[in-house]
Every structure is written in structure tokens, then in C-alpha cells.
Amino acid sequence: MNKVNRTYGLSLLWLLLLGACGNTPDEHQDKDKPVAITIAVAANMQFAMEALTETFTQMSGIRCETAISSSGKLTAQIKEGAPFDLFISADMKYPREIFKSGLAVASPKVYAYGKLVLWSMKEGINPTLDLLPDDQIRHIAIANPKVAPYGVAAVETLKNHQLLDKVADKLVYGESIAQTNQFIITGSTEAGFTAMSVVLSPQMEGKGKWIAIGEADYPPIEQGVVVIKREDGPMAEAEKFYDFLASEEARAILESFGYGVDDNM
Known part of the structure; x- marks a missing residue:
């Protein structure tokens, strides 16, 4: 053939969509303002993530920054120490790889199909x-x-x-x-x-x-998420976003973008 x-x-590895979830930080703002979380996002989720992070910030007050690329390239960056707090993948293969490498807090879960x-x-x-x-x-x-x-x-x-x-x-x-x-x-x-x-x-x-x-x-596209282990990272805030993905609000957004969700998520 x-x-x-x-x-x-x-290369789209470092396409940072700053402010997708709140305003860009200002060094003169209150130091008590919630810490931003940085999310590595598979490219298929780019548009849905804008809606998800906006809703998440409105509900929690936590700001977000996102880096958009392919799941494989984001995985390579995480292994190299990129400062990501969560990994929103287009499958389960790469999040499992991160978990097996000891870089995730817990095993991945499916957030959408x-x-x-x-x-x-x-x-x-x-x-x-x-x-x-x-x-x-x-x-x-x-x-x-x-x-x-x-x-x-x-x-x-x-x-x-x-x-x-x-x-x-x-x-x-x-x-x-x-x-x-x-x-x-x-x-x-x-x-x-x-x-x-x-x-x-x-x-x-x-x-x-x-x-x-x-x-x-085609095989089911099970899209997975993991929280990344990061020393001195905003772990509590990252886990709040992880939990948010299973909320009714997040599920409604995902469905509006054509993703499948089920009760086991």
C-alpha cells in the first residue's frame, strides 16, 4: 500500500488558553484569591472545556488555565514534568499510562464517550x-x-x-x-x-x-481524566474539578456537545 x-x-503542545476560566492573574490582586489550576486538555475537548471551566469557576471561584494538544503529546509532556494539575484525555490509554508511571493521584475514570x-x-x-x-x-x-x-x-x-x-x-x-x-x-x-x-x-x-x-x-471512545501528582500543586482545587466532571451541570454541558455520559460516571 x-x-x-x-x-x-x-506544534500545538503549548497552546495556552489563559483566562478560559476567569481573568488572567494580576500581581496586584488580593493574595488570598484562589489558586489557578492548570488542565492538560485533549484537542477534541477544546470547545466543551471552555463551557465547563466557565461554569466551574462560577460555582467554585477557582480559576483555570488550559493547554490544548493531542492526548499522546500531552502524556509525553506530563512525563517530562510539565506543570499540569489534571489531564483530560481523549481515551483511557494515556491516563492509564500516567497512572502506571506513578504520576497520578488515583486510577483514571471515564468522564465522557x-x-x-x-x-x-x-x-x-x-x-x-x-x-x-x-x-x-x-x-x-x-x-x-x-x-x-x-x-x-x-x-x-x-x-x-x-x-x-x-x-x-x-x-x-x-x-x-x-x-x-x-x-x-x-x-x-x-x-x-x-x-x-x-x-x-x-x-x-x-x-x-x-x-x-x-x-x-469504531471502538468506544472512552475519555478519561486523572489528577496529576505535583509537589506543592493546588491538589484540593484540582480534585474539585475532577469531582465537578461528574456533576449534573457538567454532564449537561458534555451532552450538549454530543458526548455520551452514563450513570456510572
């Missing part, structure tokens, strides 16, 4: 799996399956529909769902696989055309 791996080198979609911003294209081998589809964006769980789901979907060999030369790999989305949004690709949470976000809702991929076409 002649597979063209065009993994673009744009992700869903995959096929999305196009190109005029005149109605994206379907059957259309992907067609000549009008020259490039297909997917997240790099080596570091991004949604990329794994996309590859499994193509395999299950006997399409992977037919479209291998069309695949364009983003380093995360965020970069994959850029390929789709800018029209660099005619179509691409992304998270349902992206197309349902206020920022992207109603843009382009998309279809949901059947959940039987």
Missing part, C-alpha cells in the same frame, strides 16, 4: 463514507492515530468499510484534532474526520456539512 503520511509539523463525524466545508460536497474514494475528494484529514484517539477511530472506520486501501494516498494527518479541524475549515482537505463536539460547538455549529459515523464502526 502506497501510504502518504503527510504529518504537518505545526466521544463520537466521530465526517465533516466538509467544501461547497457542493455532501460528505459520506462512500464518497471518499471519488475523484472529487482529493484529500481527507484525520488526526494522527499514533497520538490522537480520534485518529484511531477514523482508521478503524475506514478499515471496517474496506476503504483504507482505497483512500490511503488521500490521507492528511494532523497532530491533533485541532490541527485536523484547521485542514477541514480552511479547505485544505475536501473532507475530514473529527469529533462531534467540534461541529456542535457554538463556534462551528451550522458551518459546512457533516454526518455522524455509526458507533459500531
Whole structure:
């Protein structure tokens, strides 16, 4: 199989969305102001996390900062000592890896189930799996399956529909769902696989055309969270956010972005 791996080198490891949960700290403000927590966030959760952190701050008064990237790259950064207090992953594999490395307070738990979609911003294209081998589809964006769980789901979907060999030369790999989305949004690709949470976000809702991929076409995307061990870190505040993810308020937000939740979370 002649597979063209065009993994673009744009790094999103340290995209800090400061102030996503409250205002940027001011050195002249009251020293008793609650300490901020820093959350490593898988790229599929970027938009949902904005809503979650806003609600969390309103309820707790605790400020948040977020770093957005692929789950695999965030895992590497955590192992290298990056100052994260929580890790919001796109799967359970990477949080388990963090836990087995002795870097997490407790074993990971599932906070949501992700869903995959096929999305196009190109005029005149109605994206379907059957259309992907067609000549009008020259490039297909997917997240790099080596570091991004949604990329794994996309590859499994193509395999299950006997399409992977037919479209291998069309695949364009983003380093995360965020970069994959850029390929789709800018029209660099005619179509691409992304998270349902992206197309349902206020920022992207109603843009382009998309279809949901059947959940039987890929393994369940169990998205996990762990609290990171960090000396002198804001552990109590981090655990409050960890608990918040199981609250009714958080579950309602996650569902509004297309994530699945259940009573066992």
C-alpha cells in the first residue's frame, strides 16, 4: 500500500488558553484569591472545556488555565514534568499510562464517550463514507492515530468499510484534532474526520456539512481524566474539578456537545 503520511509539523503542545476560566492573574490582586489550576486538555475537548471551566469557576471561584494538544503529546509532556494539575484525555490509554508511571493521584475514570463525524466545508460536497474514494475528494484529514484517539477511530472506520486501501494516498494527518479541524475549515482537505463536539460547538455549529459515523464502526471512545501528582500543586482545587466532571451541570454541558455520559460516571 502506497501510504502518504503527510504529518504537518505545526506544534500545538503549548497552546495556552489563559483566562478560559476567569481573568488572567494580576500581581496586584488580593493574595488570598484562589489558586489557578492548570488542565492538560485533549484537542477534541477544546470547545466543551471552555463551557465547563466557565461554569466551574462560577460555582467554585477557582480559576483555570488550559493547554490544548493531542492526548499522546500531552502524556509525553506530563512525563517530562510539565506543570499540569489534571489531564483530560481523549481515551483511557494515556491516563492509564500516567497512572502506571506513578504520576497520578488515583486510577483514571471515564468522564465522557466521544463520537466521530465526517465533516466538509467544501461547497457542493455532501460528505459520506462512500464518497471518499471519488475523484472529487482529493484529500481527507484525520488526526494522527499514533497520538490522537480520534485518529484511531477514523482508521478503524475506514478499515471496517474496506476503504483504507482505497483512500490511503488521500490521507492528511494532523497532530491533533485541532490541527485536523484547521485542514477541514480552511479547505485544505475536501473532507475530514473529527469529533462531534467540534461541529456542535457554538463556534462551528451550522458551518459546512457533516454526518455522524455509526458507533459500531469504531471502538468506544472512552475519555478519561486523572489528577496529576505535583509537589506543592493546588491538589484540593484540582480534585474539585475532577469531582465537578461528574456533576449534573457538567454532564449537561458534555451532552450538549454530543458526548455520551452514563450513570456510572
